[in-house]
Structure formats: structure tokens, C-alpha cells
Amino acid sequence: MNFCSDNATGASPEVLEALIRANEGHTMPYGNDPLTKKVESKISDLFETNATVFLVATGTAANSLALSAMTPPWGAVFCHPKSHIQVDECGAPEFFSGGAKLISLDDVGGKISTESLKVAEQHIIKGDVHHVLPSAISLTQASEAGTVYPNDTVREISDWAHAHDITVHMDGARFANAIVSLGCSPAEATWKSGVDILSFGGSKNGCMAAEAVVIFNPDMAENFAFRRKRAGHLFSKMRFISSQFDAYLTDDLWLKNATHANAMAKILAEGLRDIEGAEFQTPVDANEIFVKLPEAVISGLYADGFEFYRWDEPKAGRVIRLVTAFNTNADHVDAFIESAKKAA
Numbered sequence: 001m002n003f004c005s006d007n008a009t010g011a012s013p014e015v016l017e018a019l020i021r022a023n024e025g026h027t028m029p030y031g032n033d034p035l036t037k038k039v040e041s042k043i044s045d046l047f048e049t050n051a052t053v054f055l056v057a058t059g060t061a062a063n064s065l066a067l068s069a070m071t072p073p074w075g076a077v078f079c080h081p082k083s084h085i086q087v088d089e090c091g092a093p094e095f096f097s098g099g100a101k102l103i104s105l106d107d108v109g110g111k112i113s114t115e116s117l118k119v120a121e122q123h124i125i126k127g128d129v130h131h132v133l134p135s136a137i138s139l140t141q142a143s144e145a146g147t148v149y150p151n152d153t154v155r156e157i158s159d160w161a162h163a164h165d166i167t168v169h170m171d172g173a174r175f176a177n178a179i180v181s182l183g184c185s186p187a188e189a190t191w192k193s194g195v196d197i198l199s200f201g202g203s204k205n206g207c208m209a210a211e212a213v214v215i216f217n218p219d220m221a222e223n224f225a226f227r228r229k230r231a232g233h234l235f236s237k238m239r240f241i242s243s244q245f246d247a248y249l250t251d252d253l254w255l256k257n258a259t260h261a262n263a264m265a266k267i268l269a270e271g272l273r274d275i276e277g278a279e280f281q282t283p284v285d286a287n288e289i290f291v292k293l294p295e296a297v298i299s300g301l302y303a304d305g306f307e308f309y310r311w312d313e314p315k316a317g318r319v320i321r322l323v324t325a326f327n328t329n330a331d332h333v334d335a336f337i338e339s340a341k342k343a344a
């Protein structure tokens with residue numbers, strides 16, 4: 001009955017079976033095996049374009065390496081103040097970019113507010129050695145607050161960015177949940193809306209440890225192989241990363257998994273709406289819920305054995321985060337609602 005994180009889950013059986021199959025026999029190392037080649041083109045086909053794909057094992061590596069290809073060391077990356085790159089990656093984006101600065105923009109519902117782009121413009125001072133050069137903007141889709149950018153907002157931000165020689169990164173650790181929520185194609189949500197590089201997550205949604213850097217802008221693919229190797233993410237036995245993605249993308253497993261996770265979040269949120277004093281902090285667009293509940297309800301839920309985090313600073317308040325996943329048990333969702341109602 002764990003609603004702490006979609007990282008608290010295991011992997012989909014299909015992914016584990018693919019790993020076992022990939023274990024058969026010998027094959028060439030360092031991504032020179034047929035399965036890796038197949039997966040790279042499978043991802044490119046999924047996005048209906050000629051993308052360059054690099055598999056890595058963590059979202060932090062995907063994000064940091066992507067950003068390192070988008071900004072010089074004296075550059076800057078605009079981002080959300082609570083983005084994973086800003087608060088949860090231990091300075092990896094700064095490290096891999098050689099010291100580029102992360103500049104937070106204003107929040108609206110867990111997303112970068114388009115209003116704040118005006119403020120961002122004040123940071124764009126070109127050719128002055130005393131100032132960093134804004135070079136990229138990073139959007140998280142779905143956001144850390146469980147909300148989703150509509151494609152036309154991504155387009156608006158991208159148009160603004162490109163007009164200022166700024167490239168667009170999308171942290172898609174929960175890209176599948178966003179696609180299910182948007183009901184559009186992966187292409188529409190990314191390069192057709194102006195995204196230059198996507199960190200395409202797999203680990204939270206059924207893979208064991210697999211993420212893909214999907215580069216739509218060919219200029220940024222140059223030398224990326226060297227970046228990945230230097231970061232220690234060129235796996236000698238790459239087939240074990242590729243096989244996960246192969247299964248993830250077969251028969252739309254990635255979409256089925258995210259559909260279940262999002263549906264569980266919707267049911268959970270609807271059930272909690274009846275609790276007196278429940279205050280939702282953001283709309284529930286994907287698989288995360290942020291809701292303020294009476295203390296008695298929170299204590300009752302903990303006493304009944306449910307696991308989840310208190311989320312507001314200093315993490316002792318009454319806002320909790322609930323995360324559903326591809327394998328969330330519907331009975332646990334019902335039991336959670338019942339327990340909350342009982343305590344209320």
C-alpha cells in the first residue's frame with residue numbers, strides 16, 4: 001500500500017522477460033549489438049522522425065547529458081524552481097555542462113509560467129563577459145506537480161526560446177503519463193511543438209533502469225557519444241538496457257502502463273474530493289496527487305499502514321504526495337479512500 005513514488009515499484013513482467021531473453025548467447029558490446037540498433041530505430045520511428053537516440057540508465061544522466069549538449073559552460077538554463085534538474089540532481093546538470101547556471105522562472109501549477117518569459121528576457125545579455133548566456137530552457141512533462149503542459153503552451157515557450165537562440169529540453173521522466181493525459185502522438189508533444197531534446201523516461205513506468213536521450217535537433221547529436229561515455233553511461237552490456245526499451249515499446253506497453261497509473265490517480269483523487277477539508281494543490285493531470293488533508297486523516301492513513309510522503313516544507317505539514325504507478329492495485333486505492341473517510 002505504497003503511494004510514495006513510482007520509483008518504489010518493480011518492473012513490468014514483460015520487461016523482466018525481455019531481460020532474460022537478452023541474456024542468451026554472445027553479442028557485441030557497447031551498443032554495437034543488433035538489439036540496441038533495433039531499439040534506437042524503434043524510438044526514432046515512434047517519434048516519426050530521424051532522431052538520434054542514446055540509451056542511459058538514469059534520468060539524472062539523461063537530463064544532465066542532454067543539457068550539456070545544449071549549453072556552453074558559460075551558458076544558463078531556464079527551468080522551474082522545483083524541477084528535478086534544479087533541486088534533485090545534486091548539481092549534475094551544472095557539473096556535466098561544465099558549470100552552466102540554472103535560472104528558475106516563476107511557477108504556475110507546477111509548470112513554468114509563460115508570463116515569466118518576460119522576466120527571463122532580462123537575463124538575455126549577449127556578448128558581455130560578465131553575464132552567463134541563456135542557452136536552453138527545460139520543461140518537465142508531466143511536471144513535478146503532476147500537471148501537464150498543453151502542446152500549445154510547449155509551442156509558445158519553444159517559439160519564444162528559438163526566437164532568442166535558446167534551445168528546448170523536455171524532462172520526460174513521466175513522458176508516458178503526459179502522452180496518455182494529452183491523448184496526442186509523441187511527435188506532437190515534442191519536436192512538432194519545438195522540443196530539441198527529450199529525456200524519455202522508462203524506469204518510473206515499468207522499466208528497471210532505462211532512459212533514452214532522444215535528440216531531434218541533429219546539431220546537438222554531434223559528439224554526444226563522447227559525452228555519454230565520459231559520464232559512464234556507455235554500458236558494455238548495452239543489450240540489457242535496450243531489451244527493457246524493446247519490451248516497453250512493444251504492444252504499447254508504455255502507454256498501457258501509464259494509462260493504468262493515470263486512471264488510478266483519477267480514482268484516488270475523486271475519492272478524496274469528498275473528504276471535508278481536502279484541498280488539492282494542483283490539478284491531477286497524470287499520476288501524482290498533491291492534496292492537503294486534515295491531520296487526523298493523515299494520521300489515520302499512516303496508522304492503517306499506507307505509505308506516502310508529506311510534501312510541503314519542511315515536510316511536516318498537511319500536504320501529502322500520492323503517486324500511482326503501472327502496477328498500483330485498485331483494491332489499495334479503494335482501501336486508501338475508505339481509510340481516509342473513516343479517519344475523517
Ligand SMILES: Cc1ncc(COP(=O)(O)O)c(C=O)c1O
Pocket residue numbers: 007057058059060061063084085140143144171173174203
Ligand atoms: C521529473 C524527474 N526527472 C528525472 C528523474 C530521474 O531521476 P533518476 O536520476 O533518479 O532516475 C525523476 C525521478 O525522480 C523525476 O521525477
